[in-house]
Amino acid sequence: MNEHVDSVFPDDDDTPRPSSWSQDRRLKFIDFRLRWEGRINRSDLVDFFDISMPQASTDVSKYSEAAPQNLSYDARIKSYVRTPNFKPLFARSGTRTYLNELQALETKIMEPKSSFVGWKPDLGIVPLPNRNVEGKVLSTLLQAVREGRKVFTLYQGMVRPEPVERTISPHAFAFDGMRWHVRAYCHLREDFRDFVIARLTIMQVGDATNISKDDDTQWHTMLQLVISAHPSLPQQARKAIQLDYGMHEGTTKFECRHALLFYALRRLRLETPEDAASGAQQQIVLLNRAELQPFIDQLQTKKTA
Amino acid sequence: MNEHVDSVFPDDDDTPRPSSWSQDRRLKFIDFRLRWEGRINRSDLVDFFDISMPQASTDVSKYSEAAPQNLSYDARIKSYVRTPNFKPLFARSGTRTYLNELQALETKIMEPKSSFVGWKPDLGIVPLPNRNVEGKVLSTLLQAVREGRKVFTLYQGMVRPEPVERTISPHAFAFDGMRWHVRAYCHLREDFRDFVIARLTIMQVGDATNISKDDDTQWHTMLQLVISAHPSLPQQARKAIQLDYGMHEGTTKFECRHALLFYALRRLRLETPEDAASGAQQQIVLLNRAELQPFIDQLQTKKTA
Numbered sequence: 001m002n003e004h005v006d007s008v009f010p011d012d013d014d015t016p017r018p019s020s021w022s023q024d025r026r027l028k029f030i031d032f033r034l035r036w037e038g039r040i041n042r043s044d045l046v047d048f049f050d051i052s053m054p055q056a057s058t059d060v061s062k063y064s065e066a067a068p069q070n071l072s073y074d075a076r077i078k079s080y081v082r083t084p085n086f087k088p089l090f091a092r093s094g095t096r097t098y099l100n101e102l103q104a105l106e107t108k109i110m111e112p113k114s115s116f117v118g119w120k121p122d123l124g125i126v127p128l129p130n131r132n133v134e135g136k137v138l139s140t141l142l143q144a145v146r147e148g149r150k151v152f153t154l155y156q157g158m159v160r161p162e163p164v165e166r167t168i169s170p171h172a173f174a175f176d177g178m179r180w181h182v183r184a185y186c187h188l189r190e191d192f193r194d195f196v197i198a199r200l201t202i203m204q205v206g207d208a209t210n211i212s213k214d215d216d217t218q219w220h221t222m223l224q225l226v227i228s229a230h231p232s233l234p235q236q237a238r239k240a241i242q243l244d245y246g247m248h249e250g251t252t253k254f255e256c257r258h259a260l261l262f263y264a265l266r267r268l269r270l271e272t273p274e275d276a277a278s279g280a281q282q283q284i285v286l287l288n289r290a291e292l293q294p295f296i297d298q299l300q301t302k303k304t305a
Numbered sequence: 306m307n308e309h310v311d312s313v314f315p316d317d318d319d320t321p322r323p324s325s326w327s328q329d330r331r332l333k334f335i336d337f338r339l340r341w342e343g344r345i346n347r348s349d350l351v352d353f354f355d356i357s358m359p360q361a362s363t364d365v366s367k368y369s370e371a372a373p374q375n376l377s378y379d380a381r382i383k384s385y386v387r388t389p390n391f392k393p394l395f396a397r398s399g400t401r402t403y404l405n406e407l408q409a410l411e412t413k414i415m416e417p418k419s420s421f422v423g424w425k426p427d428l429g430i431v432p433l434p435n436r437n438v439e440g441k442v443l444s445t446l447l448q449a450v451r452e453g454r455k456v457f458t459l460y461q462g463m464v465r466p467e468p469v470e471r472t473i474s475p476h477a478f479a480f481d482g483m484r485w486h487v488r489a490y491c492h493l494r495e496d497f498r499d500f501v502i503a504r505l506t507i508m509q510v511g512d513a514t515n516i517s518k519d520d521d522t523q524w525h526t527m528l529q530l531v532i533s534a535h536p537s538l539p540q541q542a543r544k545a546i547q548l549d550y551g552m553h554e555g556t557t558k559f560e561c562r563h564a565l566l567f568y569a570l571r572r573l574r575l576e577t578p579e580d581a582a583s584g585a586q587q588q589i590v591l592l593n594r595a596e597l598q599p600f601i602d603q604l605q606t607k608k609t610a
Binding site (some may be wrong): 134157172199219227281 | 424
């Protein structure tokens, strides 16, 4: 089962040396199609890259010199096919990369020409009805971060009925699993906060800011979360959940910025302390809650902007 | 604020005609860098694509002939810069595409050479401690779907303590917001079910299946979900949530496969009927729950594999 796991891509020494960016793409295309679609022929290269047949032959030769064990020619279907010993040469053929690409194609985030996917299985993606970020708002925020400037905004918070004028000094972006935020110093509240980008309007880039992102302690503090399957579940359900989360000896650990702790707990349904009744809903528990409680309390006094 | 929204990319007639796949990439690179980083010069093209300076000049000319209003030359920084009237030419420069790319780079799903991102802001992504799907398992399942074959598997379900032998006929893949599933006919349970890929092991591709994916009614049935902000929240919080979800006149509608309904409700925290107390936790309510209840009940008798 472990024949071609993603973590064992060969060192650079073993991979073919492309003569150009374009050839690099084509060698990766060959590797990708073999891994995920089981076959490749020269016409695939000609059609996708608008190259000549002789160029396609050169590319295939270059690939098979580097990895002769990966492919064999099947005269019946006039294609090179993946061998049972196939090992991907490039991280571009990684499993997560492939799945992300399927998802991005399905949700029209990726244009087909950017993708190496030829044959696509039927896909179902759980829809998220979140608002798209507006391009102009995002590019304005990016400019402010890049140039270290303040931005004048109107922000719809959760506390006041109308949007409030806020001058912010943004320094980073965050994705909470659902929505994109900009992380910024709020000159009104005099503190670093999260602003949901979809709630920001009327933006103008101002002067250089005097705020240093180094002072955003919660952003830079990394915390460790330790989770396990919910102990109130029957053993077989715990086993299944351990597989889902890739747990090792019943637990898994991961890092999270202090600033993102609430969102991580929310995403994993761990905001409220678990009890015996919560197994079916929560599935997992946070083993080091006591250790994290002071960090949770700190956020509770502030929450988002 | 609506100057360059993603939905109004010009028709094909207005976009430049690239002479090759490679030039198509380079024109899109110019558009992308102008939109998201505000500037581009010929050296950026030379460095990224390993092309000559004259080729880079040709590319920039081709781009600016098609969209002279998008860029101007700034002699001070020896670069072309984005104008205030900039309108992206290509879907490759879309906002969701850009954000997806930032996220994929940050989580190492995307290799930098595949991305057009040059300057990257600081990013925080809420971590999801889910297990990576194994490449060999995924490519075996893909092969079975492509060739219409059965697969012999061992599956760790939630009901029996040990993994159980299952012969399945897979026909599609699904992402529930957290985990990847394969959608398959289970020859043991004689029904179409979801199998979490991370719980499948020991797989062998078998003979052609006699199962038609057309018979998977729950997969092919599309349901409409209608949500609104939770009515027990104060008006200002409802306003903020309406912005988060891109609601129009207080509601938003989206489609979901019947087979994915549980996951969608879970992801949105709408599995249990909302009451007045649940506003702070749930934030949103499902307006057409009564209409969907028969579909929910159907799934409850079966759940996942």
